[in-house]
Amino acid sequence: xxxxxxxxxxxxxxxxxxxxxxxxxxxxxxxxxxxxxxxxxxxxxxxxxxxxxxxxxxxxxxxxxxxxxxxxxxxxxxxxxxxxxxxxxxxxxxxxxxxxxxxxxxxxxxxxxxxxxxxxxxxxxxxxxxxxxxxxxxxxxxxxxxxxxxxxxxxxxxxxxxxxxxxxxxxxxxxxxxxxxxxxxxxxxxxxxxxxxxxxxxxxxxxxxxxxxxxxxxxxxxxxxxxxxxxxxxxxxxxxxxxxxxxxxxxxxxxxxxxxxxxxxxxxxxxxxxxxxxxxxxxxxxxxxxxxxxxxxxxxxxxxxxxxxxxxxxxxxxxxxxxxxxxxxxxxxxxxxxxxxxxxxxxxxxxxxxxxxxxxxxxxxxxxxxxxxxxxxxxxxxxxxxxxxxxxxxxxxxxxxxxxxxxxxxxxxxxxxxxxxxxxxxxxxxxxxxxxxxxxxxxxxxxxxxxxxxxxxxxxxxxxxxxxxxxxxxxxxxxxxxxxxxxxxxxxxxxxxxxxxxxxxxxxxxxxxxxxxxxxxxxxxxxxxxxxxxxxxxxxxxxxxxxxxxxxxx
Amino acid sequence: xxxxxxxxxxxxxxxxxxxxxxxxxxxxxxxxxxxxxxxxxxxxxxxxxxxxxxxxxxxxxxxxxxxxxxxxxxxxxxxxxxxxxxxxxxxxxxxxxxxxxxxxxxxxxxxxxxxxxxxxxxxxxxxxxxxxxxxxxxxxxxxxxxx
Numbered sequence: 001x002x003x004x005x006x007x008x009x010x011x012x013x014x015x016x017x018x019x020x021x022x023x024x025x026x027x028x029x030x031x032x033x034x035x036x037x038x039x040x041x042x043x044x045x046x047x048x049x050x051x052x053x054x055x056x057x058x059x060x061x062x063x064x065x066x067x068x069x070x071x072x073x074x075x076x077x078x079x080x081x082x083x084x085x086x087x088x089x090x091x092x093x094x095x096x097x098x099x100x101x102x103x104x105x106x107x108x109x110x111x112x113x114x115x116x117x118x119x120x121x122x123x124x125x126x127x128x129x130x131x132x133x134x135x136x137x138x139x140x141x142x143x144x145x146x147x148x149x150x151x152x153x154x155x156x157x158x159x160x161x162x163x164x165x166x167x168x169x170x171x172x173x174x175x176x177x178x179x180x181x182x183x184x185x186x187x188x189x190x191x192x193x194x195x196x197x198x199x200x201x202x203x204x205x206x207x208x209x210x211x212x213x214x215x216x217x218x219x220x221x222x223x224x225x226x227x228x229x230x231x232x233x234x235x236x237x238x239x240x241x242x243x244x245x246x247x248x249x250x251x252x253x254x255x256x257x258x259x260x261x262x263x264x265x266x267x268x269x270x271x272x273x274x275x276x277x278x279x280x281x282x283x284x285x286x287x288x289x290x291x292x293x294x295x296x297x298x299x300x301x302x303x304x305x306x307x308x309x310x311x312x313x314x315x316x317x318x319x320x321x322x323x324x325x326x327x328x329x330x331x332x333x334x335x336x337x338x339x340x341x342x343x344x345x346x347x348x349x350x351x352x353x354x355x356x357x358x359x360x361x362x363x364x365x366x367x368x369x370x371x372x373x374x375x376x377x378x379x380x381x382x383x384x385x386x387x388x389x390x391x392x393x394x395x396x397x398x399x400x401x402x403x404x405x406x407x408x409x410x411x412x413x414x415x416x417x418x419x420x421x422x423x424x425x426x427x428x429x430x431x432x433x434x435x436x437x438x439x440x441x442x443x444x445x446x447x448x449x450x451x452x453x454x455x456x457x458x459x460x461x462x463x464x465x466x467x468x469x470x471x472x473x474x475x476x477x478x479x480x481x482x483x484x485x486x487x488x489x490x491x492x493x494x495x496x497x498x499x500x501x502x503x504x505x506x507x508x509x510x511x512x513x514x515x516x517x518x519x520x521x522x523x524x525x526x527x528x529x530x531x532x533x534x535x536x537x538x539x540x541x542x543x544x545x546x547x548x549x550x551x552x553x554x
Numbered sequence: 555x556x557x558x559x560x561x562x563x564x565x566x567x568x569x570x571x572x573x574x575x576x577x578x579x580x581x582x583x584x585x586x587x588x589x590x591x592x593x594x595x596x597x598x599x600x601x602x603x604x605x606x607x608x609x610x611x612x613x614x615x616x617x618x619x620x621x622x623x624x625x626x627x628x629x630x631x632x633x634x635x636x637x638x639x640x641x642x643x644x645x646x647x648x649x650x651x652x653x654x655x656x657x658x659x660x661x662x663x664x665x666x667x668x669x670x671x672x673x674x675x676x677x678x679x680x681x682x683x684x685x686x687x688x689x690x691x692x693x694x695x696x697x698x699x700x701x
Binding site for chain 1: 593594597610612613614615620626627628631632649650653654657658660661663664665666667668669670671672673674675676677678679680681683685686687688689
């Protein structure tokens with residue numbers, strides 16, 4: 001269960017190297033009240049919209065199962081489906097490239113761009129090109145990569161980092177956006193109008209004008225893909241603004257960087273996916289624009305079509321029997337919007353382009369758990385389970401978080417905590433040791449008197465918000481023997497409840513009449529109802545019941 | 555519709571039904587698809603009138619497969635007004651039905667554009683703004699007619 005998996009992990013990109021661990025970064029984010037207000041508004045609004053449109057679909061659970069099964073099928077035979085995808089794309093006139101890691105992928109894209117002799121590309125919002133830091137790689141080679149999604153444009157012009165998968169500039173408010181546009185647009189193209197206000201409609205209009213000249217001029221576009229259909233060789237981009245359509249249609253050359261987990265076995269798998277994704281992501285029945293292209297289409301759109309299939313740590317995750325379900329992720333961001341931790345800290349504290357609950361599992365699996373931030377991410381959760389309920393492809397994020405915590409603990413080896421636990425086990429496994437320890441504690445209790453223990457050296461964070469209970473001046477056994485007049489070993493027979501292992505000695509002569517007499521005395525006192533409270537095992541709704549609908553293929 | 559949106563010029567796909575083209579000719583100066591080869595020229599045209607491949611009832615979606623009566627993709631993207639005529643017989647119930655009908659033919663795949671409303675963004679403080687990059691006005695005319 002806790003074996004480390006083979007396969008290369010993803011290198012942490014330069015932007016995030018040396019990120020502090022999550023609690024440190026989160027503390028900084030928590031102090032930013034403006035950001036917290038923005039985040040709360042955003043997450044709650046999208047959360048409510050999502051809940052409404054999901055409630056409209058009575059077969060939602062069956063759709064989730066179908067979505068998860070399509071992805072699982074693709075992942076179980078990933079090599080085969082990738083080869084099929086390559087064959088159908090090639091048959092459709094596209095050129096397929098394979099990239100092991102970020103450096104290879106960036107080199108391939110740069111090679112294509114340089115072969116075209118251009119110094120700029122327009123980009124569709126894409127998580128995977130952020131993951132490999134393609135923009136930085138292109139810029140280093142003198143190629144400008146223009147982000148065309150409004151939020152990504154705000155982030156890029158503001159020399160900033162995205163903080164949410166779906167709405168990356170959610171940490172900025174309208175007047176900040178206006179200031180960024182006024183200050184930065186002129187240096188990179190059409191300037192913002194002089195009379196620009198902070199009205200979102202005016203800001204969007206400024207972006208339209210600024211970007212239109214770039215769309216009409218650009219010779220090369222770079223995109224990602226939401227889905228890659230193996231049997232038809234079709235790529236799918238789901239979007240709202242139309243910047244995607246512009247990039248995917250107008251330039252002569254299109255390069256799409258696609259993570260290998262994006263593959264879907266068949267065309268029909270789009271049916272559940274196109275219902276799950278928009279409702280989960282933006283809370284819409286359907287997003288405004290979806291573009292599907294199958295290679296190059298004669299006389300319509302880019303004629304030189306490239307697809308870069310990227311691993312970058314994904315086969316490492318695939319080799320992990322528990323963790324591979326994270327590769328089902330369709331980047332909808334529903335888990336972010338329902339997460340009580342994300343809602344307060346925002347995306348930057350996660351030290352990756354993948355924030356929120358899915359980031360807390362994906363990053364440590366893609367990158368390994370060597371760095372401070374990756375080690376701390378599995379703990380960036382209260383394990384409330386809301387992310388699992390919201391996930392359209394049923395990724396059991398809480399299970400993965402617990403699994404990863406286990407791995408981090410094992411990797412850390414001997415710590416003060418594990419030493420303390422070992423010592424406690426040694427004491428608790430023997431009644432004599434326990435009894436000695438309890439007597440020692442009563443001594444401490446008598447010395448302390450009424451005083452409260454407020455801090456414990458070495459347990460600073462834990463005891464910040466907690467007082468340690470003062471040890472009693474007398475143990476229960478001492479009290480019993482004082483009140484009932486027998487040795488500390490004495491215990492009435494037929495006492496309900498389990499017996500400590502070390503007490504078996506008295507069972508050798510269980511029918512001693514004196515004990516019976518004693519017991520009646522004990523029963524003379526009023527007793528509480530001895531029936532133990534039955535505790536229902538609580539389960540999360542829908543959890544652990546991945547029943548497949550009858551007749552589902554495969 | 556075109557008059558209402560102040561469109562003086564319109565571009566029409568090659569295979570648009572002649573009757574519809576005639577109706578548009580009454581209100582706007584027409585340009586044929588073949589005459590606008592540059593995207594910049596297309597940017598100067600006010601509107602585009604096309605047919606559709608199908609419509610989806612539950613999600614309010616029209617799907618273009620860019621056949622002769624819809625034109626290449628740029629045609630329905632660059633002009634600011636898109637009037638799309640859908641025949642009632644082309645409307646399917648839901649997404650799975652649409653996906654089943656749209657499966658690309660091997661060797662003769664068409665690009666598909668699914669449109670569910672005008673271009674929109676909620677990127678600034680989550681306030682919805684309609685009309686960013688695609689046509690800012692989308693008019694769908696549903697015709698009571700079988701295919």
